[in-house]
Amino acid sequence: MSPKVRQKKVPIAEQKPEERIRNFDEVCLGYTMEEAIEEGMRCLQCKNAPCVAGCPVTIDIPGFIKALREGNIDESWKILKNATNLPAVCGRVCPQETQCEGVCTLGRGKDFEPVAIGKLERFVADWKASSGDAPAPAVRRGEPKGKVAIVGSGPAGLTAAGDLAKMGYRVKVYEALHEPGGVLMYGIPEFRLPKTIVRREIENIKLLGVEVEVDTAVGRSVTIEELRSEYDAVFIGTGAGTPRFIGIPGTTLNGVYSASEFLTRVNLMHAYRFPEYDTPIKRLKNVVVVGGGNVAMDAARSALRLGAERVTVAYRRTQAEMPARVEEYHHAVEEGIEFRWLTNPVEYVGDERGWVKAVRCIRMELGEPDESGRRRPIPVQGSEFLLEADGAIEAIGQGSNKVLLDAFPELKLNRHGYIVADPETGATSVEGVFAGGDIVTGAATVILAMGAGKNVAKAIDEYISAKRLRAASR
Helix, strand or coil: CCCCCCCCCCCCEECCHHHHCCCCCCCEEECCHHHHHHHHCCCCCCCCCHHHHCCCCCCCHHHHHHHHHCCCHHHHHHHHHHHCCCHHHHHHHCCHHHCCHHHCCHHHCCCCCCCCHHHHHHHHHHHHHHCCCCCCCCCCCCCCCCEEEEECCCHHHHHHHHHHHHCCCEEEEECCCCCCCCHHHHCCCCCCCCHHHHHHHHHHHHCCCCEEECCCCECCCECHHHHHHHCCEEEECCCCCEECCCCCCCCCCECEEEHHHHHHHHHCCCHHHCCCCCCCCCCCCEEEEECCCHHHHHHHHHHHHCCCCEEEEECCCCHHHCCCCHHHHHHHHHCCCEEECCEEEEEEEECCCCEEEEEEEEEEEEEEECCCCCEEEEECCCCCEEEECCEEEECCCEECCHHHHHCCCCCCECCCCCECCCCCCCECCCCCEEECCHHHHCCCCHHHHHHHHHHHHHHHHHHHHHHHHHHHHC
16 A cells, blocks of 8 residues: 555535534535545545445446546546436435445555545535536437336436436426425435535436426326326336334324424425424424434434434444444434434323323344344333433334325235336336336435436336337338
């Protein structure tokens, strides 16, 4: 290892914890040009590039970093956009520590940290936006290769839409909510992913010729039969946004939320800016959040910013097993959020007015590994105790969107209620209908949904091309 290579990542500026807990502004402030180039110089430019294989959308990571450190930011941005339609989003919310950075060659060296790939991707995307040099709209020459309908405007749908438009298809995205973006808009808080960034990325996708129709619930506003008759192929990327609850006594008490409802009110409907936005939300003082994933971190940190004096995360396993990103956990700890490991709620206790006043919990111990590979939590008999709370938020996962699935009985589902689709192509049990993202895999990460969208776009192109070739040969 060359002694000239910096061992640690170039530090990145962040809001101080005591300041950021009082606002919803982005926590990470990003690199300056000088800092980004300095960090880019740490890249070893490996010939085998394990980081590319670790990226679900196969970005040419050494290529974009090389252009960046040479000062050619335009070229760096072009390399990024060739692989991803959402570079500013990827740079902010992807779990790089377990993907591209997790396999970085530099990070394998003793006392060396991996290259800050995500932070560099974010820098290049933000620099392009701030340069004032707007991306040129794509010019479609001749007749489109075909027409494709995209159901859902989350990361899977947006990725598929952008890639298909680049291939020469006329693409229309149908979104049930009043703003496109899916989980990027309703699920991830402003302090982690500013909505101006999401809107900016969506506008760039529209410049490719993609049309987006909001307030349209496929299965209600328009039927799947109508889409199949009008389009050459349909891609379903509706995600997994249906709330799940533990199902313990007291769940119907006032003050008990699903993370989906809580975060949608805060993020998409701007409850944190009430009364400027007409979305009220109760200002809780003592909150218990159930779960250990990124959604639990988002809910806990949002509750803190809404004025809670104490926020406690109850997780039935230990820190070693929690699926949340390390960065988000560290930010939560810095902000004063408490963690109760090996703790599981068994009842919500209410007051005489029907509001939750405490969460009855039981201590857990870890047994043998379960199907997830993590050790199974087992209740410790006689260990129950109370946590005072005037609000509880369950962040234990989401289920599939039933509006479309109930209206499309021909579609084969698995035992968990998700669409059965080919893992490589996204092809479903119905010809011409493809699916990908959380509606197939269950709740996962933004970048995995994007990877699915990218793979399905290629499969749709091959399907339509083959179909037209067969028709022409008859």
